[in-house]
Amino acid sequence: MQKGSIAVIGAGKWGQALHFALSQKQKCYITSRTKKDIENFVDLKTAMDCEYLIIAIPAQEIRSWLKENFIFKGQKILVASKGIEATTGEFLNEIYANFIPSENVGFISGPSFAAEVIKGLPCALVINSTSKKLYESFQPFFPNFIKTYYSVDVIGAEIAGAYKNVLAIASGICEGLQLGKNAQASLIARGLVEMQRFGKYFGAKKSSFLGLSGAGDLFLTANSTMSRNFRVGLGLSQSKKLCVILEELGEVAEGVKTADAIDKLSKKYKIYTPIANEVKLILDGKNPKDSLKDLLKN
């Protein structure tokens, strides 16, 4: 392993933005399935030999990617993905735990559109890990335009980052149906309560949902067409087929599969998550106007 070296795995929008940010202070490698003309692009083997890895591939692809490519040699890992695995309902930390000791893994959360980070615009992120030492080892790599915080609440950050994508779809639907700002603000506020209720069941800290990981990322994503998930909601409000929406998007919208995961988990553990349940139904073809009526019922 190349001591002190760092690489990003996954050269999508977020991987490239993190690569830009982490290249400000030191050489940062990047690799991806598809070769890309990016500075310090290397093959997977070279990247995997680095001591510090940032993995920015879609949440639903992580388990198979780790199975096929990952050999633990003591690397320290930052997970940049946001989502819950739809096939199993497992959280990302549970998946990574099959391959890497928890003290070697951290999860990035917080309001961070890649399109702004790659321009060097300021933002604040949370590095969530059971190990503060892990946070302290990654923190120096971050540039001055990114303020980093540490939190031990991994599950809270994971659920916040995943759930907000589902709520962003709901908010995009609200916008697309032109229901007004009162409705959108009420939806986002109740969505925050719902996200926190869901997180509490799995042992998450309430404070995680009031901070950058929850409210911060939710307010960002649920109020902007820069969000892929918000744009999925806009498409659904125009009765576009999901496959057409995703084809046109051309990038991952994690809220689609995470809605399925949350729907399954909330039914399995009897957690009241009406907004996420309706998003799942709309993704399966329910008319959004009927969902609105059902959500408004007293």
Ligand SMILES: NC(=O)C1=CN([C@@H]2O[C@H](COP(=O)(O)OP(=O)(O)OC[C@H]3O[C@@H](n4cnc5c(N)ncnc54)[C@H](OP(=O)(O)O)[C@@H]3O)[C@@H](O)[C@H]2O)C=CC1
């Ligand atoms: N975009 C953003 O603003 C932010 C995104 N995120 C999160 O980061 C994660 C990645 O999102 P983003 O980069 O935007 O998505 P993109 O759709 O832009 O890119 C996805 C990346 O994942 C790679 N990939 C896809 N499937 C596989 C696979 N099976 N094996 C290996 N690599 C694969 C692609 O590789 P290739 O292109 O080489 O085929 C591509 O580099 C998501 O969980 C997202 O929620 C978090 C914060 C901000």
Ligand SMILES: O=C(CO)COP(=O)(O)O
């Ligand atoms: O997570 C993000 C911003 O923090 C990106 O949101 P989208 O995946 O909806 O574009």
